[in-house]
Amino acid sequence: MHRPDPRSSDFLEALSARSQDIFRRLVERYIETGEPVGSRALSKMLDMQLSPASVRNVMADLEELGLIAAPHTSAGRAPTQEGLRFFVDAMLEVGAVDETERENISRNIEGGARAGKIEDLLNEASVLLSGLSHGAGLVIAAKADMILKHIEFVRLDPERAMAILVGQDGQVENRIIALPPGLTPSALQQASNYLAHHVAGKTLKQAREAIDAQNEKQARELDEITGRLVDSGLASMIEAEAGPPTLIVRGRANLIDSTMASGDLARVRQLFDEIESKKGLIELLNDAEAAQGVRIFIGSENKLFSLSGSSVVLSPYKDATDKVVGVLGVIGPTRLNYARIVPVVDYTAHVVSRLIGRK
Template identity: 50%
Template sequence: MGPPVTELTDRARDIFRAVVDGYLTSGVPVGSKTIALATGLNLSPASIRHVMGQLESLGLLASPHTSAGRVPTERGLRLFVDGMMQATEPSADERAQIEAELGRNAGRGGPVEAALAATTAALSGLSACAGLVLVPKRELTLRSIGFVPLSPVQALAVLVAEDGTVENRVLDLPPGLTGSALVEAGNYMSATLGGLTLGEARARIERELADGRAALDGAARTLVERGLAVWSEDGDRRPVLIVRGQGRLIDAAAAADLDRVRDLLDDLDGKQEIASLLDSASAGDATRIFIGAENKLFALSGSSVIARPFRGPGGQVVGVVGVIGPTRLNYARVVPMVDFTAATLARLMG
């Protein structure tokens, strides 16, 4: 661990902040001449170099071999984030973009994941990072199920959940199925399965069909079985982690360090590990910031994750939203943006 920020002299804090701010803005090492010209410290480059050397000996700055300038270490970034960062709230336009994506997709009556994905994509675009959202596997509680004919051989199965979610699946029809059989099957499933989860619905239908208690003709019975199988399979495959904007990780600054970017994209492919990391951020209310090798998952790629849980009805944590990018990201801007997105998603889930 580095020293507490309070143990640094005012001069050391000012120079350290100038290095961090310059590096996070430009992505290149910051030299003493740059600090002398760009700040009002009224110090000579030699005096600045002396202080930078002291900060390097404390493990807060490092000097790349190819440059006389300095960059913050991961330890230095942690000190900056925890003790010196001055957050910049999202602008009205940025807030409007996030809320617009949420409203546009939530208003379509489609899967909740569609709204989550769109909102996360908006966060990715605004932060220039990859956006992440983690949602636990949900057991939908059914309100109704219906079938809409599309052609003589296909129908649209429409599931409406108690939370208002509407999801559609295309279903192959048995040969010769009539429109009345579609209506009969839908009425039967809605009356029998309303208020049940998918797992409970499947168990009840299997019992009733096996016991001969389902008052259905053969065609409607086949449709019920096929429809239930479609929904049960989909429930088993419900996504846990949604990632948007991986391409934003390959920017001009990253082009000189393609190995790091490749490692980061490999990290994103290991969704289970990322999901576990985000899950660890679900405890409590605070935003969590993981910087580089503080988490072994990013020891190679040198990446940072900013994540915050969001809550649903009853105050229970229902997911985690965040971003992942290089350690050189604008923490002061992105942290409040993640906070705002979490609050926006909480309204969706509430």
Template identity: 55%
Template sequence: MTEPLGGLKELNERSREIFRQIVETYLETGAPVGSRNLSRQLPMTLSPASVRNVMADLEAMGLIYAPHASAGRMPTHAGLRMFVDCLLEIGDLSTREREQIQRQMTAEYTRQGVDEVLSEASGMLSGLSRCAGLVVAEKQINRIKHIEFVNLDNGRALLVLVGEDGAVENRVVNLPEGLPPSALIEAGNYLNARIRGLTLHEAKERINQELKEKRDLLDELTKGLIEAGLAEWSGGREETKSLIVRGRAHLLEDLKAIEELERIRLLFEDLESKKELVRLLDLADEAEGVRIFIGSENQLFSLSGSSVIVAPFRDNDRNIVGVLGVIGPTRLNYARVIPVVDYTAKLVGRLLT
């Protein structure tokens, strides 16, 4: 398929209405639409021949295509993108819907805490969208009780973080060359004297400041070990992220062909391996609100035939600590799903601060 040669400004009112009808029919049914049916649906009087001429122009622009020779037309991924960006009328949640989502999430947070509220968010997004709900979050210990370095082999140590709630995180760090075993104890004592009761973010801020101001308290090798540990706390790798997916069965609904089943199989494999999670967080960081990835325009999770709608949620310092949203077919209900994802992300951010 070709890329669109122009934008919405190149479409006159008649072309725009025909394009809208093609996209809306696809979003509703998943099926191509022909010129005869289109001529009946349009709010203006046009013959099937006139409609075909407009459809030919839209196809030349890369906005629609025929899935096979005798079929009607469907939007390309680029056509869907233009529709979402320029023509989509995004709905809003009713007061009742907002209250219901807030009540559900707040109750789960009060009963269970952070992990369960993220799981509840994923499940709720799945139920409301009839897609798979997705949450990617930094693994976090809320407040630190104890930290310890355990010597491993080949110049590595295990960094053990224990939270006040009993949660434990283990991360492997590379040791500075020539570091004596006593430095592991010294580094642990140094950190435990300063970060007990702090969040990970607060601990990083405090230790970074102290390392700048009081370099003479530690030798360079021990300081290097602490900085290596701080780097591990900063995340950025797949193993420092948690992934919650609910409603995968929705992705198996209404499959039309064997190639679609293969696409879903690859998607499941990618989700199991947490592929591209870091990149998803990075992409969400590029915009303040909802991000929409349609079909092949972004190779997230091998999603050549799916769409992803995500929004970030943030901590007290406005740092992005996670992303939530949905994965579904390209013909998902964008007008409905976008405000649901946006509101849920903002609500989760408020609950976690």
């Protein structure tokens, strides 16, 4: 039998109203309980009067289409990954976040924002999403270019110095840079003063561009060795700044069930290992930048989550210029309550974008 693609636009029309109703009830019950659903239980849930035998016939057709399958240990049926994708794309009814919950989300995240640092705001968002979903809250933030207030060099030994970068938001970062041979203490101080003058109000990249644009003037102001330090120091600091995204994961314990089989537990642990190694995070950020709104990955649809059999609901958040600067969402089992979690993730992303825009 030729199996139609559940992602095709005419697949829903190919199912009878009876098949659609039975499939929807089966998926909703599975999401609610996590247990396979039998024909007798389904027949009791239906609005129409159907015998368990008639329901079994429809379930056999749904199984032939690849939408449901029988787990090894049960006579009931559960949706397959393809079935869940079809349900999410064609049948999922997403409501709005109610006013009480909207206020709760805004209040909690704004509490994190009052601490002053964007990372505190993002951490609060991750904790909140974990609590609301009973899954793990995930935030991936693109490495931001610090807008500098001040910079200075402190010599550590004849070959190295520490560059101390102070951001306009009060953030302080230290970078180790190599010193050119023969650099005197006064030349190091001169390089500090020169850069401090040029970086104020700029990122490192912007300062580099400004200095490059006035090379002739720089050559008159700095001797050769000091100029080399300015050039090489800026280059190494910019390289260090282009690191992997910031990652915040809260609520990991929610994904580990005490009744889990050892194989399932190993897969969840592997998921956390892969997330911590930050493999695939850039791809998720790129996906978010290209997407309009919430994205849902089920099981193997995203390589980062494929081995654990998890689902993830993600939404991009933006800065004041409407540029995507990160992604936030929820990791959970494939039987996530998508109808509830999708609008919560979407609204949380809007709140985070608004607060980042203020900063």
